[in-house]
Amino acid sequence: MxxxxxxxxxxxxxxxxxxxxxxxxxxxxxxxxxxxxxxxxxxxxxxxxxxxxxxxxxxxxxxxxxxxxxxxxDISQFKTSGITLVEKIINEFHTRSVNVQEYGAVADANYFNPATKKYYADAKFTKEATDNTAAFEKALGTGRVKVFVPGGNYMVQNLKIPSYVKFYGAGAHTKIMLHHSAPRNADLLRLKSHTTPNMYIYIEDMTLDCNRLREATVESGDGTGCGLRIVNGQYIYVNNVHSLNPYLHGFDVTSPKYNSSTDSEKVYQQNGCKYVWINNCTSTNFGDDGFTTHFSDFVFLSNCRAYDANGDAHHNGAGGNSNGFEADDGSKHVWFLNCLSENCSRGYEVKAHSTAPAGQNVHLVSCVSKNDCRSFDLRHIGFHTASAPVSTTAFNVTLTNCTSITPYQNDIYPGLSPRALVISAYRNVSISNFTAIGDPSHDYKDIPVVAFQYKSSNITVNGINIRGFKTAGSDIYVTGGAQKADFVSLSNVNLFDSARVGIRVGSKINSVKLIGANLQGSNLADSVGIWYTNSRTHIVGVSGSGYKIPARVAGSDYTYFPNILPGGFRAATSSGQAVTDSSAVIASTSNSIAGNSKSAVIASSSGNAGGEASAVIATTGGATTGGARTVVMASSGGSQAHGSRAAVIASNNSQIKGDVTSRSILSSNGVKLTDQDNYSVAGGYGTGEPSRANIKWYIDSMNGNITSTGQFNGGSTFSDFAEYFESKDGKSIPSGTLVTIDADKVRPAQKDELVIGAISETAAILLGGSQFHWQGRYKRNEFGGVIYEQITDPESGEVYSSPVINPNYVESADYVPRSDRPEWNVVGLQGQLFIRVADGIGYGDYLTADNGVGVKSTEPTKIRVMKLTSPYNATRGYGIALCLKM
Known part of the structure; x- marks a missing residue:
C-alpha cells in the first residue's frame, strides 16, 4: 500500500x-x-x-x-565537591590557600637604623624595607581564603582581615611589623568591616610587632593602636599569636567605638564581638592593656601571658593604668583561663568607666599575677563615693584557683598601692581558693593585702591563703563608713606570718561572716587577729596564735578567738521558729517558738518565748513567757511567766499573770501570782487550776516580810530568840551576862532589877540587826512604820510604792552592820540560854541577878536552871548553866 x-x-x-x-x-x-x-x-x-x-x-x-x-x-580530576563546574570553582575558592609571597610580599625588614627609625633590607641601610601592604591585601582579597605568611619580617600598614579567612604564619618567626609611615595609633591588624559582621576568622602562628621604635607622630581616626583589634567579629579564633610594642592594646576584642564622655552606664555600643577564642598568645611592652575586651560577649582567653607593660598611653607617657588582662566597658560573659600577668600596673581588672556599663559575668580561672602592682582589681569608676549612685551593672564575677605572687609598687602607675585583691562597687562576687604570697622584705606601707571596699557587697570567699605581707596593715580588710562594703562571707581562711592585723572589719557594716580560719601571726607588738568595729558579725571556728590580741570585737579585747552567732538561730531542733534576728530555738521540739528579740527556747517542747529578753529553758507541756525579762525554767504543765522580770522555776502548772514587776515562783505546783504580788517570791502546792490559794510561803521583797502557812524550823541547835541592844557604856558585854534595861540601852543587871535576858551566842532568831543599811535610811511615822511614795518605773511605766529616803541618809558612806560593832549586843529574850551563875546553883533553881551573874532566888522567876554545864570556878568567879528563859 x-x-x-x-x-x-x-x-x-x-x-x-x-x-x-x-x-x-x-x-x-x-x-x-x-x-x-x-x-x-x-x-x-x-x-x-x-x-x-x-x-x-x-x-x-x-x-x-x-x-x-x-x-x-579533565574536569573529573577536579576533586573539589560540587556537580557543576561553577559549584566546583566556588567550593575551591572556599578552601583555597595562598602564600603572600606569591603576591609580591618580601620579608626584608631585617635591620633597624636608630638614626632614621626605619627598618632596612640591608645592613648598610641603603634599601628601605618593603611596604607589603598591597601584597597582603591582594592575598586576602574579599575573604574565603587561607593566607599563609612564611617566616621572616614583613612591613605593612593597618591590615584588615575579611570574613572566612585563615591567616596563619610559620610560628613566632613569622613577624608582621607596622611600617614606619603608619600613624601613631594605627592598628597593625584588625577585622575589616565596622558595619557587617566579620565572621569565621582564624589567626594563628605569628608575631605582631607594632614597631614602637618608628617615628610616628601623626594620629589617625581609624584604629586605636592595637596589635590585633578584633572588632565586630563573630566566631573568631586566635592561636599562638604574639603581640609586641603596641601603642595601646596587644589584643582588643571590641566594638568599632567606645563610649563618649556624654554617655552613661546604660549605653552599650553596637557591633561588638561575640564568640571569640584567644589561646596561647602573649602581649608585651603595651601602652595600655595586654588583653582587653569592650562591648563584647562570650569571649574566652586561655593560656595567655601579658608582661612588662609600659603605661605610656596614659598621661602623656607618664604612666597609668596599664593592665595585663582586662574586661572593660560593656563586656559580658568573659572567661580568663590559665593566664599569667607579670610586671603590669594591674594584673587582672574587671571594670568600667563612669560613662559605660561595667563588665559582668566575668570568670577568672587558675590565673596568676606575678610582680604586678595590684594583682586582681574589680571596680566601676564613678560609683565608689558615698554620694555616687550604686552601680546597676557591676555584677557577677568569679575568681577560682587564682594566685597573686609578690605584688610590688612600680613606676607604671605612680601612686598605685600594691595589693593582691581589691573589690569596689561590684556585687555578687565569688572567690574560691585564692592565694596571695608577699615579699616579707617589701614595704607595703601598712595597707591591706585584700580589700573589699567602696559599696561592694554580696561577696563570698571560700578558701583564701595569705602569707608574707609582714609590713601590710591587714591581710583582709572590709571597709566601713559611708562607702562601706557589706554582706561578705569569709570561710576557710589561712593566714601565716603576714600582716599586723589578720582580718579587719570597719564600722556601720551589717554582716561579715567569718567561718573557719587558721590565723598564724608574726608576734608583732600591736597585732590583732580579728578586729571588728561593731558586734554585727558571725565568727565561728577560728583558731590561731602569734597575735598580741587574738580578737577585738566592738571595743572589747579577747584573750581567745570567740564564737559569735548573731541573728535568729535554730539548732538541734525538729521543728520551730526563731522569729527575729536575735532569737534562738535550740535542742527543742514540737514547734517551739522564740518570738521576740533577745528570746530563746532551749531544751523544751512546745515552748513559746514571746517576751523581749525572755527564755523558756528545759520545760515540757508548752511553757510560755509573755513579758520582758521573763523566764520559765525546769518546769512543766504549761507554766507561764508574764509581766516584767518574772520567773517560774522548777514548778508545774504554775503561772505569773498581770503586768507588775519582779515576781518569782519556786518549786511549786498550781501556784499563781497576780498584779497584787509586786516584788515577791512565792512557793506552794495545790491541785486543779493555778491559784493564789495554793501559796504556802511568801516573801515580800519590797518590805522584807516573810509569810508561811507551815512550821518554821531551825536547822541548828541554836535555841533562843534574841534582839540586838546597845550597851549603856558603849562596850561589849560578856556572853552569859544577865542584863536589864537602862532607858533604851542595856547593862549588867543588879540585885532586885528586872532581868530581860542574857547575852547570847546561840540565837536561832535574831532581830534588830540592821544588816544591810543604816536603820534610819527611810522616813518613818510616829509609830515606827515606813512611809511610802508612788514611783513610776522608767522602763515599764509601772507605778509602784517605794519607801521615802531620809534626807540624812548618806548612801556613799561605808556602813558597818550592828553585828560588827562592839556596842551592839545580842540579848537572848526567850528560850534556852547559857548563863553565868554563882556558886551553889543546881538543877531546878530559879535565878535572879547580882552584877550580871545568876544567883538563887527564893521566889519563882522567869529563869530556871535546866542543868549545870560548867562547874563554878572561883578564879573566874562563875559557873555556867543552861537555863530556860520564860
Missing part, C-alpha cells in the same frame, strides 16, 4: 487510505494527485537541507568542547 496517502489508526493498528478528495488549497480548490505529490516532495527536500545544517553545527560544537577540554584538562 502507498502510505503517502494513508493514515495509521492506533486503535486498530491498520493503515487506512485517505481519499484525495480531502485535500484542498486555501481557496477551497481540490488538489490533484500530481499537485499534492509535488508539495510533499518539496517538504522532504527542505527537511534534508535542515538535517545537513544541524549536523554541521553539532560537529562544530563538538569540536569546540574538545578544544576547551584540551585547554582546561
Amino acid at each position: 502507498d502510505h503517502r496517502f494513508s493514515t495509521y489508526d492506533r486503535a486498530t493498528h491498520v493503515w487506512k487510505v485517505i481519499g484525495t478528495s480531502v485535500f484542498f488549497d486555501e481557496n477551497g480548490n481540490r488538489f490533484t494527485p500530481e499537485e499534492l505529490q509535488e508539495i510533499i516532495d518539496k517538504v522532504f527536500e527542505d527537511i534534508t537541507t535542515v538535517n545537513t545544517s544541524l549536523t554541521g553545527m553539532l560537529q562544530e560544537v563538538d569540536n569546540t568542547l574538545r578544544a576547551l577540554e584540551s585547554e582546561i584538562g
